[in-house]
Amino acid sequence: MTTSHAAADASVPRRRPMTFAEWLRTRAWRHAVAWVAVALALLPVLWVMSAAFTSKPSITSGSIIPRDATLENFRILVSNPDQPYLRWYLNTMVLAIVVAVVTVLIAAGAAYAFSRFRFKGRKVGLMFLLLVQMFPQFLSLVAIYLILAQVSDVFAGMGLDSLFGLGLVYLGGAMGINAWLIKGFFDTIPIEIDESAKVDGATHGQIFWGIILPLAAPVLAVVGLLSFIGTINEFLMASVLLESPERLTLAVGLQQFIGNRYSENWGPFAAGALLAAIPVVILFLVLQRFIVGGLTQGSVKG
Amino acid sequence: MAELVLTDVDKVYDNGFHAVKDLSLDVADGEFLVLVGPSGCGKTTALRMVAGLEDITDGTIAIGGTVVNDLPSRKRNIAMVFQSYALYPHMTVAENIGFGLAIRKDARADIQAKVEQAARLLDLTPLLDRRPKQLSGGQRQRVAMGRAIVRDAQLFLMDEPLSNLDAKLRVQMRAEIAGLQQQLGITTVYVTHDQVEAMTMGHRVAVMRLGELQQVAPPQELYDYPDNVFVAGFIGTPPMTLFHAQLDASSAGARIVVGGQALELPEQVLQSRPALHGAAGREVIVGMRSEDLYPQQEPGRQSLAVTVTLFEALGSSIQVGFRFDGKPVDEARLGSGVASEDDHGLARLSHAGGVNGVATFPPRSTVRIGEQITVWVDTERLHFFDVETGLALR
Numbered sequence: 001m002t003t004s005h006a007a008a009d010a011s012v013p014r015r016r017p018m019t020f021a022e023w024l025r026t027r028a029w030r031h032a033v034a035w036v037a038v039a040l041a042l043l044p045v046l047w048v049m050s051a052a053f054t055s056k057p058s059i060t061s062g063s064i065i066p067r068d069a070t071l072e073n074f075r076i077l078v079s080n081p082d083q084p085y086l087r088w089y090l091n092t093m094v095l096a097i098v099v100a101v102v103t104v105l106i107a108a109g110a111a112y113a114f115s116r117f118r119f120k121g122r123k124v125g126l127m128f129l130l131l132v133q134m135f136p137q138f139l140s141l142v143a144i145y146l147i148l149a150q151v152s153d154v155f156a157g158m159g160l161d162s163l164f165g166l167g168l169v170y171l172g173g174a175m176g177i178n179a180w181l182i183k184g185f186f187d188t189i190p191i192e193i194d195e196s197a198k199v200d201g202a203t204h205g206q207i208f209w210g211i212i213l214p215l216a217a218p219v220l221a222v223v224g225l226l227s228f229i230g231t232i233n234e235f236l237m238a239s240v241l242l243e244s245p246e247r248l249t250l251a252v253g254l255q256q257f258i259g260n261r262y263s264e265n266w267g268p269f270a271a272g273a274l275l276a277a278i279p280v281v282i283l284f285l286v287l288q289r290f291i292v293g294g295l296t297q298g299s300v301k302g
Numbered sequence: 303m304a305e306l307v308l309t310d311v312d313k314v315y316d317n318g319f320h321a322v323k324d325l326s327l328d329v330a331d332g333e334f335l336v337l338v339g340p341s342g343c344g345k346t347t348a349l350r351m352v353a354g355l356e357d358i359t360d361g362t363i364a365i366g367g368t369v370v371n372d373l374p375s376r377k378r379n380i381a382m383v384f385q386s387y388a389l390y391p392h393m394t395v396a397e398n399i400g401f402g403l404a405i406r407k408d409a410r411a412d413i414q415a416k417v418e419q420a421a422r423l424l425d426l427t428p429l430l431d432r433r434p435k436q437l438s439g440g441q442r443q444r445v446a447m448g449r450a451i452v453r454d455a456q457l458f459l460m461d462e463p464l465s466n467l468d469a470k471l472r473v474q475m476r477a478e479i480a481g482l483q484q485q486l487g488i489t490t491v492y493v494t495h496d497q498v499e500a501m502t503m504g505h506r507v508a509v510m511r512l513g514e515l516q517q518v519a520p521p522q523e524l525y526d527y528p529d530n531v532f533v534a535g536f537i538g539t540p541p542m543t544l545f546h547a548q549l550d551a552s553s554a555g556a557r558i559v560v561g562g563q564a565l566e567l568p569e570q571v572l573q574s575r576p577a578l579h580g581a582a583g584r585e586v587i588v589g590m591r592s593e594d595l596y597p598q599q600e601p602g603r604q605s606l607a608v609t610v611t612l613f614e615a616l617g618s619s620i621q622v623g624f625r626f627d628g629k630p631v632d633e634a635r636l637g638s639g640v641a642s643e644d645d646h647g648l649a650r651l652s653h654a655g656g657v658n659g660v661a662t663f664p665p666r667s668t669v670r671i672g673e674q675i676t677v678w679v680d681t682e683r684l685h686f687f688d689v690e691t692g693l694a695l696r
Binding site for chain 2: 190192193195196197198199200201202203206211214215
């Protein structure tokens, strides 16, 4: 960017400063759009922060910046043994991380096969994966429930009311679209690189781990991040499949604060939501480099 | 280091395309063999079969006496340089060069020593910590070479390694690669569609067309004694002028007649080409190299009246494109590659009827486009081919 600006400065004679009227006409709308976007993004955050730090029971009353900021809501959040928030937090993080990592690995493995190998059923398999994605997951909720109920009879730790079982369901649900996404990226990596490695003495495994995965880091980061966020946000499956209070995820657990008719505890709910957002934000910041890199790298060949 | 022997190798793709037909080829230990031919002639497929990147439909490939048909690439102990270089973008130059060794689990110190040695050989030492993205085309090319030579492979395979470089760099790398091969003495198979590369680099050149091997010979022999019309038309820049002519032989002597003009053939021409006797009274295909055409008369030269269609002063010589009445050789016989690749278009710039040809004249010859001139043909240096089979008559 800087170089292109410098070049433009050198070749084009300096323009006179624009008048306010000109600025209003040419640039002002961009500022307006930007501010609207910022407001849309930040207003909900502001609201939830306000609710988290206020002591008032209702979220509709009071000013947006609470005059009597307090940590009371956070104390309530962690001190009720019937609603073990910290436990949910731990459950959710472990589940989200494991699901994200395993999703990336499985999807990348499938994508590698679909991208690099030519085998019977390759096309059909790809179409099938896409087809399955067309139906929302909750269509399969009944079937999944029944399957897990039966699994419970054999392996209690993998069926209903287990995070392991829920994790498996998440993995299955996200497979298809992620495999497609990663395959699309793999397809842009020239096959000669694989072949060159093959001639250099590498096995498929070495090519996959040593060459393809590092090169595909941007798309893997995106898939991992989306999977992580998706797991944290997922409510429907978790609410149906989990029961015991100590096995809930954040989404299901927090809902209890506001779900009961006569006890709408928006304060603790907001506090809990705020804390739940922290790892997502951190992960975004860490992976941002890869995500932006992925966008630009895809556009340039080689 | 090893010899490479291909015996009756066939490649038929799943869609039925017969890419390589009955290819038999011996490459001696330490030899530099160039596989050349127009696009789609099967040369790259042949190379990829040797590399193990394509299955062999039929026949055997042996490297150093071992049949490798069923060996995966990584067990063939070969090194390959790709047209796109295929460097690993996320690794430094040093890591790229050392990749094969690291895969083999060589000791770290060994790898480093070998990488540095290769880098010195290729002038890459200052670039070892860079990534491929930060290198120029020529440097990338060198890294690809380095990756190949560092592994002590018994066979080098190169698939059009210079075609992504600009013309000047190509000439330079051409010499460098040939020199390097000489120095290392590793058996090398080099694929190219550029017949100049083929002529300048190879100990021997194998010409392929439509999956079939046409001729294998040292460059000069290929140029002087092409086995068939295709090789004659493909090898050489500017291309050989080829046309149909009637061969008449009587007790008075022999001559060829083309478009109403007759060129007398001296006794030696028939003596040195016994096969010509059998073709007497029939039509043959005649070929003339551009340097065997002269602007002045001299003994042994026959006149041919032509119209100048093109005039290109190259400094050291002048190329004169011309046309004369006669029947040109069917384009299909020469293969698509002749017309499509770089300099070969010269003789075909004008599409009007008659035979188009090229002569190389000394510098400062003065001819004008459209002018009628007489070119003098060194008849002893003519090439003759059978009309039906396209094979050389000699």
